Amino acid sequence: MSHDASHEKLSTRAITAGRPDDKVENGINHSISLNSTFGAGSSIAYGRTGNQTWSATESAIGALEGGSTLLFSSGMAAITAALSILKPGARVVASHEGYSGVMTLLKQHHASGRFIVNFLDISQTDQVMSALKDADLLWIESPTNPCLDVAELPELIAAAKARDILVMVDNTFATALTQRPLTLGADVVMNSVTKFLSGHSDVLMGSLSTENPEILQKLEDARQLLGSIAGPFEAWLALRGIRTFPLRFHKACENALELAHRLSTHPKVARVRYPGLPTDSQHERAKKFMKTFGAVLSFEIVGSPADADRLCDSSSIISHATSLGGVESLWERRRRWPSESPSVPENLIRLSVGCEDVDDLWTDIQGALAAI
Numbered sequence: 001m002s003h004d005a006s007h008e009k010l011s012t013r014a015i016t017a018g019r020p021d022d023k024v025e026n027g028i029n030h031s032i033s034l035n036s037t038f039g040a041g042s043s044i045a046y047g048r049t050g051n052q053t054w055s056a057t058e059s060a061i062g063a064l065e066g067g068s069t070l071l072f073s074s075g076m077a078a079i080t081a082a083l084s085i086l087k088p089g090a091r092v093v094a095s096h097e098g099y100s101g102v103m104t105l106l107k108q109h110h111a112s113g114r115f116i117v118n119f120l121d122i123s124q125t126d127q128v129m130s131a132l133k134d135a136d137l138l139w140i141e142s143p144t145n146p147c148l149d150v151a152e153l154p155e156l157i158a159a160a161k162a163r164d165i166l167v168m169v170d171n172t173f174a175t176a177l178t179q180r181p182l183t184l185g186a187d188v189v190m191n192s193v194t195k196f197l198s199g200h201s202d203v204l205m206g207s208l209s210t211e212n213p214e215i216l217q218k219l220e221d222a223r224q225l226l227g228s229i230a231g232p233f234e235a236w237l238a239l240r241g242i243r244t245f246p247l248r249f250h251k252a253c254e255n256a257l258e259l260a261h262r263l264s265t266h267p268k269v270a271r272v273r274y275p276g277l278p279t280d281s282q283h284e285r286a287k288k289f290m291k292t293f294g295a296v297l298s299f300e301i302v303g304s305p306a307d308a309d310r311l312c313d314s315s316s317i318i319s320h321a322t323s324l325g326g327v328e329s330l331w332e333r334r335r336r337w338p339s340e341s342p343s344v345p346e347n348l349i350r351l352s353v354g355c356e357d358v359d360d361l362w363t364d365i366q367g368a369l370a371a372i
């Protein structure tokens with residue numbers, strides 16, 4: 001009998017889901033299934049259509065997001081598959097600021113005529129509402145990268161669904177522990193499993209979750225034909241990470257809130273962006289429906305972009321590196337990337353807060369701020 005996690009808390013589901021049914025014969029964990037083919041008559045048949053290790057990881061993410069889940073070789077592979085189910089010429093409403101890979105991809109699709117993308121400020125609910133009038137897809141990333149603007153998720157999803165518009169949500173920054181868009185009516189939730197779910201900066205992976213069987217079939221066909229499949233070893237590593245994801249995430253969120261408070265009183269910090277900070281422009285909205293405020297914060301320094309780069313090079317615990325969601329804290333000046341949105345301030349530093357001791361992190365940050 002397969003494990004029914006539906007009544008369990010998410011922190012329990014992260015541990016119980018995706019285990020072998022028969023623990024006596026198979027052990028507590030699924031093994032890493034290294035098979036490109038299966039005997040005639042098997043349910044999987046070929047390694048591009050399925051894999052037992054993927055299935056285990058998929059059931060764990062599905063138990064967290066509340067839908068059937070498909071793994072992909074990266075977050076971008078998942079997004080590519082999700083967008084592939086749209087008709088050519090589809091009208092897409094999306095934020096003008098967000099994860100840079102997604103921004104670049106949508107801009108390319110817009111330029112080539114594959115889609116007509118209406119880029120807007122996703123935190124301006126009225127703007128989004130009026131753009132929905134003739135849309136086929138609402139793509140929401142919230143909080144946004146890297147300025148941590150918050151979209152009015154419940155209202156936007158409800159309005160889009162009332163018009164029969166497809167809604168896809170990038171839940172990477174928030175995670176299922178903060179918000180569960182499928183329960184609000186979204187059609188597809190995407191996660192860069194690379195980040196908080198895996199949590200150790202050692203694997204790239206993406207996922208799509210949905211409760212709609214027709215969409216699931218289309219996404220599964222897309223994965224099979226695009227060939228954007230996850231490696232079994234990576235899937236196993238991701239599942240191992242998911243076991244401690246709630247523990248890590250809660251600690252990291254706690255650290256992020258504390259550091260946001262401390263940074264906001266520092267004379268060399270001009271502005272802190274973190275939806276959990278009571279003074280943040282997004283706080284009132286965020287606290288209505290977000291269960292946590294996440295573990296990523298951004299701040300602008302009093303100083304030049306070169307000062308910001310120097311600051312990122314002056315820490316010893318926090319690594320100067322891109323990405324987010326690992327146990328180890330990372331920071332970088334986002335505009336060092338030419339692909340970053342020009343609306344992001346040049347001296348803005350994004351900090352992915354990890355699980356280190358918060359006082360040690362603060363000492364490290366203070367030292368780096370003293371170096372500029």
Ligand SMILES: *Cc1c(COP(=O)(O)O)cnc(C)c1O
Pocket residue numbers: 074075076077099101102141145170172173192193194195204205206
């Ligand atoms: C990292 C990230 C992605 C892309 O995921 P990859 O696993 O790097 O391909 C998409 N959206 C957000 C918000 C991300 O942080």
